[in-house]
Amino acid sequence: MSSLYEPRAEHKFSFGLWTVGNPGADQFGPRVRSHRSPVQLVELLAEVGAWGVNLHDNDLVPIDASPAQRQEIVGEFKVALEKHGLTVPMATTNLFSDPAFKDGAFTANDPKVRAYALQKTMQAIDLGVDLGAQTYVCWGGREGVESDASKNPLVALQRYRHALDFLCSYVRDQGYDLKFALEAKPNEPRSDIYLPTTGSMLAFIATLDHPEMVGVNPEVAHEHMCGLNFTHAVAQAWDMGKLFHIDLNDQNYSRYDQDLRFGSQNPKAAFFLVKFLEEVGYSGPRHFDAHAYRSEDWDGVKDFARGCMRSYLIFKEKARAFAEDGEIQALIAEVTASGQADADLLGPYDAERADALRKHVFDRVALGARGLAYEKLDQLTIDLLSGVR
DSSP states (O other), rough: GGGGGGOGGGGGEEEEEETOOOOOOTTTBBBSOOOOHHHHHHHHHHTTTEEEEEEHHHHHHHHTTTHHHHHHHHHHHHHHHHOOOOOEEEOOOOOOHOOOGGGBSSTOSSSSHHHHHHHHHHHHHHHHHHTTOEEEEOOOOTOSSSOTSSOHHHHHHHHHHHHHHHHHHHHHHOOOOOOEEEOOOEEEESSSESSSSHHHHHHHHHSHHHHHGOOOOOHHHHTTTTOOOOHHOOOOOOHHTTOHHHHHHHHOTTOOOOOOTTTTSHHHHHHHHHHHHHHHHHOOOOEEEEOOTTTOOOHHHHHHHHHHHHHHHHHHHHHHHHHHHHHHHHHHHHHHHHGGGGGGSSSOOOHHHHHHHHHOOHHHHHHHHHHOOHHHHHHHHHHHHTOOO
């Protein structure tokens, strides 16, 4: 196995406790893998070469743990992190599993539920910061409806905004070095989840009291579920300076949330995503929010984790080869270089340029007749990814 595809700390590959710790249970059958403790999962991730481990609060500390139990659990976890050289780059809160959140957390109709959600989140922020996390992801899994008769969407957004403003102020008041990353999803477990896409989240962030503290955590599967191009969502977030974190996995389009191994279903889409991240210089964690097949034992879980990281590195190397391929780059140059003689028409606005543009005579027929060789370019990409080039 080439060392090019071996994970190193500099790659910043991370997994959640809930990902590698998934026992394989689903709605149609019970768990197929035995329970592994957080300490054992840290050991597993160290064995496969991961850099970081992320967690919901209750992935580590049971929701009903006493203060003494909490202290003991967290202490053992810190020892394991130090022993195995793993970091905790991101933390989040489980605001979706407990029955108290069946109608949402920050947007629930019951004000006691909303207050409890804020309390639970503040405690989880404290835990995350204590473990070294610098990014706090908010996923509103239950923030939605089955029927619009149950909630006013405008009121729900106001409640959501209040929660984020409150939490940002809490972080500032505590002096924490922490930023928030909002994660969008269109549906599941609710029929309709508020702020369903990365673009929705980006627009919402602009309405907050401290938008500088809040970015996004886009996830491959969540955009693919509604048939969108994930790389385009990531590009928009990057362009706005809001790509604070990213969740990598794979997903068949327009299906339920599958959380498949990264690159396993849509390799071309995964390639262009990795190509984008590497070319723009994204330096944050590359977090794999995915799960091993239910068919796997614990050795299979290790194969799954290694596969996620290996695929990313394969696509990274393919992106380098794409940039160095003479025929591919000549085609791209040909497409982008044509018409450069008229490029001055597209400069910054001034009255002289606008007047020149108004008077310019374009050969509309020639513009429409010209072939762009995109078929050839795409097939060269497929050849490269397939290993025949």
